[in-house]
Amino acid sequence: MTITTTAPNGFSFPVTVNSHGWYDLPPFRSGEPYGELRALIPLTPKRTADVLITGNGERIRITADTPFALNASMITVIRSSVRSMLRLDEPMEEFYALCRSEPHLRWVPKRGAGRILRAPTVFEDVVKMLFTTNCSWALTKIQTTHLTRKLGTELSPGVFTFPHPSAIALKSDAWLRRELSCGYRAPYLLKLCRDIDSGRMELESLRSSDAPTDELYARLRSIKGIGHYAAGNILKLLGRYDHLGIDSWVRTRFAELHRNGRPASDAAIERHYDRYGAWRGLVCLMEVTADWHS
């Protein structure tokens, strides 16, 4: 079945897919030139849609491949999930106006950048962000791949769903450590999943929360294993851009772009972006990833 939806004026599908590394982590599947994105969208606790998303200007096409008939509510879920993942309903005009006032950021609205790909659920985003901490991208991919292959459901050969927290909560610390290669992150993942499974923790409402960013930041920091970097970047996936989420990549690129290669302290990096106010995290991300889209 094919479902269509419209994107805002100037939207770029490839730039959004390549906004950061998420497209490269399962269940997402994509790659250069980022003209299509495959994703799995949970419809009900037992049913998932495998979708192929393509974008041509302001027209987004979703081809759903399911062994069951899609009813109207499932189609609504698929459409709204794709809109959420591609950030199609986020107001960008204020940010684009800021970019137009800065010569080095004028490329952002011209290329339709600034929308950051996110997973269908906050839980998936948080777990993946935990898997990016203190390790190489190769290890992030290994951990995510093992998690989906060993605890997800196989929809078709080689295509596994992202597991539900309850499936992870049943496992032991030692099992996760051994089978996922996630090392000391295992107890953090286990606690998160058990807290969600028992109802002590709830993440999905964060995307629609009206709470101040500092409150959301504090909630994210209360999750063991989610520190300053991870919380700052999860906030970006929630549509809040006033934290930078500084990591080694940002430090390296900032030094190259603004210090002629000399390292700068995190405090100096923070001060540099202060003038961009609530958009500082997105400005920082645009600067350090600009060459991905050139």
Added chain:
DNA sequence: GCGTCCAGGTCTACC
């Protein structure tokens, strides 16, 4: 092939 070193964030204990 094996051993060693290093990079990558977060937590905790300690000052």
Added chain:
DNA sequence: GGTAGACCTGGACGC
């Protein structure tokens, strides 16, 4: 409040 050290893995490097 700031800091040192531990945590764990994959990859690079030297032998």
